[in-house]
Amino acid sequence: MTTITEQPSVHRNLESKKIEEITFLINNENATVTRAIEEALPQINQLIYAVVDKLKKGGRMFYLGAGSGGRLSVLDVIELPTTFGIEKGIVNTILAGGIEHLIEAREEMEDNFYEGWERLVNENVTINDIVIGISASGTTPFVLGALEACRKNNITTGCIVSNPGSPIAKQADYPVEVITGPEFITGSTRMKCGTAQKILFDMISTTAMIQLGRVEDNQMIHVQLINNKITDRAVKMLMGRTAIGSYEEAKTLLLQHGSVKTAIDHLK
The missing domain is CATH 3.40.50.10490 (Glucose-6-phosphate isomerase like protein; domain 1)
Incomplete structure (x- = not known):
């Protein structure tokens, strides 16, 4: 070779x-x-x-x-x-x-x-x-x-x-x-x-x-909330994909369910 x-x-x-x-x-x-x-x-x-x-x-x-x-x-x-x-x-x-x-x-x-x-x-x-x-x-x-x-x-x-x-x-x-x-x-x-x-x-x-379905559109919907930067990104992602208008409401829901995907599934 x-x-x-x-x-x-x-x-x-x-x-x-x-x-x-x-x-x-x-x-x-x-x-x-x-x-x-x-x-x-x-x-x-x-x-x-x-x-x-x-x-x-x-x-x-x-x-x-x-x-x-x-x-x-x-x-x-x-x-x-x-x-x-x-x-x-x-x-x-x-x-x-x-x-x-x-x-x-x-x-x-x-x-x-x-x-x-x-x-x-x-x-x-x-x-x-x-x-x-x-x-x-x-x-x-x-x-x-x-x-x-x-x-x-x-x-x-x-x-x-x-x-x-x-x-x-x-x-x-x-x-x-x-x-x-x-x-x-x-x-x-x-x-x-x-x-x-x-x-x-x-x-x-x-x-x-x-x-494998770990991304929707162009977003990391299963991203793990390991720090403040990622959590903030996920909160804004959740707000953009739902009718939630309150940052605090979106954050509470997100932290309750652990990911954008599971929070959205809960809402559905």
Whole structure:
């Protein structure tokens, strides 16, 4: 396979450039990411269809990764229960080295071929679930070993990679190959690859939540009331979707029922 992500940067002598030059060049490189994602949209859509199908039937989704991509998936998973009011454990991350070591960047754990599958087994993964491997290179042993084991056990798999024809993509039922090209700093896949991964996590989870009815119109009707800002937003949302004209009345009803959706259902 061709490891485009490891090819030399087209930008040379970076240490001699001014700040203005560096930021201009990085921004230009980042502009190529959305074009790469656009080319992969058919693959992305098929993966999302599979995710939605599993979740609608009561299954779970697991991101599985190491390094920057794995850590970025943790951020997505953390946000979903609050934003969309889903139960914790529906969308999950299996991170090489464990989420408890998130800030330690235990990169050496990505070379463990067996740990990913062992961790999935500990989570009681079944054929009702879907596992999405994350690897910029498409070769990460932690991810590859887990996807191979998933396929042997008839568990649906997907992946997000940044090189064409990778071993991990070959183990995925729904491969997504977003080819972002050589990095600004040679091999630093925390840059364009990481940017693409973050966009894809947002795209997958948000689209899935919309399809699962966790959004109406363009609003987070199941958002959890965890702070004053979100509560204020939800009160105004409730007022905009009902005939309630009093802020205090809307707030009382909202706090009584816990979400915009349940408050509206009560009124109906």
